Amino acid sequence: MTLTPTNRGKQYPFSLILKMLANTWRRLRIFYIALAVTALILTLLELLPPILLRSILDIYLKEGQMSQIWQAAAYYLAAAVGSSFFAFGQTYLTTYIGQNILMDLRLLMANHISKLPMNYYNRTPVGEIMSYMSSDVDSVNALFSSGLISGFTDLMKVFGIATAMYLISPRLFLVALLAIAAIFMAANYFRRNILKAQMEIRKAVGKINTYLQELFNGVRVIKCYVKEDAYEDKFQVPLREHLKSINHAAVFDSYFPCVTQTIRAITIATIILLGARTGNMDNTILTIGSLAAFADLVSRLLGPIEALSQEFQTIQQAMAGLKRINGFLDEEVEEKGELHHIDHPLTQTKSGIAIRIKEVSFGYSKEKTVLKGVCLDIEEGKKVAIVGRTGAGKTSLMNLIAGLYRPLEGEICLSGIDPYRLCPEDRRRLIGIVPQNTQIFEGTIRENITLRDERITQEEIEKAAKLVGLHELIVSLADGYDTMLGIQGIKLSFGQGQLLSLARAVVTDPPILLLDEPTSGMDALTESVIFDAFRAVGNQRTIITISHRLSGIIDANVVYIIASGKIVQSGSPEKLAGEKGWYNVFRQLEDLGWRLDI
Numbered sequence: 001m002t003l004t005p006t007n008r009g010k011q012y013p014f015s016l017i018l019k020m021l022a023n024t025w026r027r028l029r030i031f032y033i034a035l036a037v038t039a040l041i042l043t044l045l046e047l048l049p050p051i052l053l054r055s056i057l058d059i060y061l062k063e064g065q066m067s068q069i070w071q072a073a074a075y076y077l078a079a080a081v082g083s084s085f086f087a088f089g090q091t092y093l094t095t096y097i098g099q100n101i102l103m104d105l106r107l108l109m110a111n112h113i114s115k116l117p118m119n120y121y122n123r124t125p126v127g128e129i130m131s132y133m134s135s136d137v138d139s140v141n142a143l144f145s146s147g148l149i150s151g152f153t154d155l156m157k158v159f160g161i162a163t164a165m166y167l168i169s170p171r172l173f174l175v176a177l178l179a180i181a182a183i184f185m186a187a188n189y190f191r192r193n194i195l196k197a198q199m200e201i202r203k204a205v206g207k208i209n210t211y212l213q214e215l216f217n218g219v220r221v222i223k224c225y226v227k228e229d230a231y232e233d234k235f236q237v238p239l240r241e242h243l244k245s246i247n248h249a250a251v252f253d254s255y256f257p258c259v260t261q262t263i264r265a266i267t268i269a270t271i272i273l274l275g276a277r278t279g280n281m282d283n284t285i286l287t288i289g290s291l292a293a294f295a296d297l298v299s300r301l302l303g304p305i306e307a308l309s310q311e312f313q314t315i316q317q318a319m320a321g322l323k324r325i326n327g328f329l330d331e332e333v334e335e336k337g338e339l340h341h342i343d344h345p346l347t348q349t350k351s352g353i354a355i356r357i358k359e360v361s362f363g364y365s366k367e368k369t370v371l372k373g374v375c376l377d378i379e380e381g382k383k384v385a386i387v388g389r390t391g392a393g394k395t396s397l398m399n400l401i402a403g404l405y406r407p408l409e410g411e412i413c414l415s416g417i418d419p420y421r422l423c424p425e426d427r428r429r430l431i432g433i434v435p436q437n438t439q440i441f442e443g444t445i446r447e448n449i450t451l452r453d454e455r456i457t458q459e460e461i462e463k464a465a466k467l468v469g470l471h472e473l474i475v476s477l478a479d480g481y482d483t484m485l486g487i488q489g490i491k492l493s494f495g496q497g498q499l500l501s502l503a504r505a506v507v508t509d510p511p512i513l514l515l516d517e518p519t520s521g522m523d524a525l526t527e528s529v530i531f532d533a534f535r536a537v538g539n540q541r542t543i544i545t546i547s548h549r550l551s552g553i554i555d556a557n558v559v560y561i562i563a564s565g566k567i568v569q570s571g572s573p574e575k576l577a578g579e580k581g582w583y584n585v586f587r588q589l590e591d592l593g594w595r596l597d598i
């Protein structure tokens with residue numbers, strides 16, 4: 001059985017725990033059974049010493065049976081050694097089961113992440129997502145490895161010891177019950193407060209991660225402006241919040257054992273007093289041995305109860321983590337409905353239209369519309385440029401064509417297929433995308449081109465690299481296509497990174513290429529190298545280039561000018577050059593050396 005994230009309402013942490021336990025039951029049944037048996041044996045071993053104590057005091061000592069005393073002492077020792085052996089088994093089994101449950105939880109979360117819509121990433125800081133996957137999951141680890149499962153064995157001990165106490169003296173057992181009730185009431189009070197404090201801690205950790213992520217991303221800018229001190233000060237805010245919430249939790253955590261120790265002392269004193277009085281009154285009801293055994297059992301009973309309660313910090317921490325994980329799993333996943341496949345091999349459409357955009361409106365939130373009633377029909381094999389000022393909506397339009405978002409109104413078709421519902425395996429066979437910022441992943445050049453798609457052959461990789469003019473450079477490196485890139489490997493220049501990005505886009509030979517400001521920020525020489533590469537891969541493909549300057553567009557057959565989310569002018573560059581309008585305004589400004597984004 002595999003777990004799947006749900007969209008159906010909020011889950012409670014407890015139901016998630018049950019789900020995780022049920023999920024591992026089939027695979028780890030034998031371990032669960034072994035754990036239950038171990039817990040049972042540990043409980044029995046816990047009962048043996050007080051029983052032996054009673055026999056020694058009431059029978060063997062009275063009757064001077066030294067050999068029996070030696071035997072009882074040997075059993076006592078065996079029970080102690082056996083306890084430590086089975087305690088080891090319990091710890092091992094608990095850890096093993098706990099780690100398996102955690103692996104399932106991490107897989108469930110990873111599965112969920114891949115199904116979340118782009119909008120989720122727009123509104124959630126990366127540090128927050130990292131906290132879910134790291135510290136929140138780690139806190140759940142404690143729940144399974146030391147909280148829940150040892151709680152189960154402690155409960156068994158409590159039950160076994162309580163039964164033995166009842167059998168020795170039902171009256172004194174009532175006193176012990178009062179102590180148990182007092183401890184549970186205190187525990188409940190502390191539990192609520194610790195949970196509150198733990199939620200605060202988790203939130204503070206999320207803020208720290210968000211801060212660190214921002215710091216690492218912006219380290220170059222911070223260093224350039226020598227703003228380390230300002231960022232250090234800023235870091236103090238989440239750190240102080242973290243410290244405050246930890247202190248808050250620690251107060252409750254350290255206060256609780258004091259309360260339980262006091263209850264324990266009062267209970268033992270009361271039992272000895274009452275037991276002695278009962279013994280004095282009727283002389284036979286409670287023997288010295290029974291009283292000693294009872295007092296020993298009280299200590300042993302309160303031990304697991306205290307252990308259970310002392311684990312509140314751990315359990316509450318885990319509950320706080322689980323609550324956050326639950327919230328994350330309750331985030332609505334993208335329901336795309338039936339996915340569309342492309343034909344193999346991809347045939348030309350009857351209409352000859354590669355990209356059709358019909359009356360499309362779009363916004364990232366309901367409050368703000370970014371694109372309004374956009375219509376474009378792009379013929380197969382045509383080179384189209386979409387030009388507009390910064391913030392005009394070009395990247396948003398590109399994102400819609402790439403199928404990353406669903407339009408609020410209207411429809412988009414690529415070779416007759418809705419890109420939003422395009423099957424993931426077919427996506428790269430239809431569209432290649434070169435985004436504004438080159439993204440290099442930790443891994444080899446080969447992996448960076450294929451994005452770990454095993455179906456892409458070495459021949460296809462080399463063909464793409466040759467096409468964009470990177471092959472010579474790659475084979476001149478000692479490890480060729482196996483050269484590592486990223487932090488651990490070699491660094492590419494911006495232009496080389498853009499060429500690699502282009503190779504990644506064309507390696508699957510898609511008929512449609514989307515280029516988002518591919519040469520922004522490059523010098524004229526590098527730009528001309530990139531332009532040559534684009535021309536080389538252009539051939540029969542339909543290419544959309546977006547740019548905020550006319551000089552950034554490549555051999556366009558048609559230019560669309562976009563302003564405030566609307567297409568305001570369109571046509572061939574020659575036609576637009578002869579018209580009054582935006583195109584000519586842009587051209588004149590650029591000729592004068594003005595930048596459109598100023």
Ligand SMILES: Nc1ncnc2c1ncn2[C@@H]1O[C@H](COP(=O)(O)OP(=O)(O)OP(=O)(O)O)[C@@H](O)[C@H]1O
Nearest residue numbers: 122364370388389390391392393394395396397548
């Ligand atoms: N992820 C996002 N969430 C919310 N609003 C966004 C997001 N991305 C862009 N916007 C908003 O949408 C509008 C259009 O942005 P878009 O990035 O499409 O413009 P652009 O023409 O590509 O600009 P540029 O040339 O600077 O890249 C802007 O007002 C921007 O603030």
